[in-house]
Amino acid sequence: MNAIITAGGIPKPEDPLFAYTQGTAKALLDIAGKPMAQWVLDALQKSPKIHNIVVIGLTEKDGLSADEKVVFLPNQGKMLANIVAGFKKIKEMDPNSERIIIASSDIPGITTEMVEWLINEVEKDPSDIHYGIVKKEVMEKRFPDSRRTWSALKDMEVCGADISVAHYRMATEHLNTWEELIGSRKSPFRQAATIGFMTLILFVMKKLTLEDAVRRVSEALKIKGKAVVWPWAEAGMDVDKPHQLEILRRDFAAKAPGHK
Numbered sequence: 001m002n003a004i005i006t007a008g009g010i011p012k013p014e015d016p017l018f019a020y021t022q023g024t025a026k027a028l029l030d031i032a033g034k035p036m037a038q039w040v041l042d043a044l045q046k047s048p049k050i051h052n053i054v055v056i057g058l059t060e061k062d063g064l065s066a067d068e069k070v071v072f073l074p075n076q077g078k079m080l081a082n083i084v085a086g087f088k089k090i091k092e093m094d095p096n097s098e099r100i101i102i103a104s105s106d107i108p109g110i111t112t113e114m115v116e117w118l119i120n121e122v123e124k125d126p127s128d129i130h131y132g133i134v135k136k137e138v139m140e141k142r143f144p145d146s147r148r149t150w151s152a153l154k155d156m157e158v159c160g161a162d163i164s165v166a167h168y169r170m171a172t173e174h175l176n177t178w179e180e181l182i183g184s185r186k187s188p189f190r191q192a193a194t195i196g197f198m199t200l201i202l203f204v205m206k207k208l209t210l211e212d213a214v215r216r217v218s219e220a221l222k223i224k225g226k227a228v229v230w231p232w233a234e235a236g237m238d239v240d241k242p243h244q245l246e247i248l249r250r251d252f253a254a255k256a257p258g259h260k
Helices: 036-045 079-093 112-123 136-142 175-183 188-195 197-204 210-221 242-255
Strands: 002-006 053-056 070-073 099-104 129-135 157-160 163-167 225-229
Touching (some): 036 112, 112 129, 112 225, 129 136
Antiparallel strands (some): 099 163, 129 163
C-alpha cells in the first residue's frame, strides 16, 4: 500500500498555535527532539507494507529524515487539493495503486504497529473509504484532558481519526461534497447537514447509530464506506490546540529512556 502525509498547515496569527509556530508549518513543531511530522513519517516508512510515501506541504529543505520511498510536494493551498495532488503523485509512481493511506502530520503518537493494523483491516474489506474513528472512552482513558470534539451517536460517542484509507478514484469523484466535508471536519453538526436534512435531524436527536451514519454517507456519495474503530487513541490525538501539543510533549517525555 502507498501513503500520503498532509503537512500543509501554517497557523495564522489568530490561531492559538501561532505562538509556537511563528509563521512556520505546524508539522515542524518539536516533539521529543523531532519535528512532529517526522514521527508520522517514521511510523509509515518503517513498515515493509508501505511502498511509497508523498509528503505534501514540506520540502527536502525542512530537514525530515526520509528514505528513498519518500517524495515531497509543495502545499496546494487547501486540504482537498493536497489530497488530490498526493493521490495523483502516488498513481504516477505506482500505476497499480488503488487504496491509499491518508495521514495527517499532527498525530505523532502513531506507530508502525498501528499502521500495519490499519492495513490488515483494509485488506479484510474492499471498501472505497475506510474512515477511522476513536471511541470517547478509548481517548479519555489514554488522554483524559484531550478535549476532543465528539459526535454523539445513538450507540457511542466518537471523534475522527486523522489517518484513513481511500480508493484512488475518490480523488476524482464528488469533489464538491468532499470539500464541504473536509472543511467542516471539526464540526459533526455541519458534516451531518452536508449529507442531508434527515441525517441532520437524526444526528441532533441522537437517533443515528454508527452503522446508520456510515450507510447514509455511503448512499449520499454513492460509495461503499466502512468505519474503522481504532483500539488506540493515538490515531485521533491530533495537535489542534496548545494544550494538546503540551499533552503529547509530556507523554513523549514520560516514555523517554531514563525518565522517572
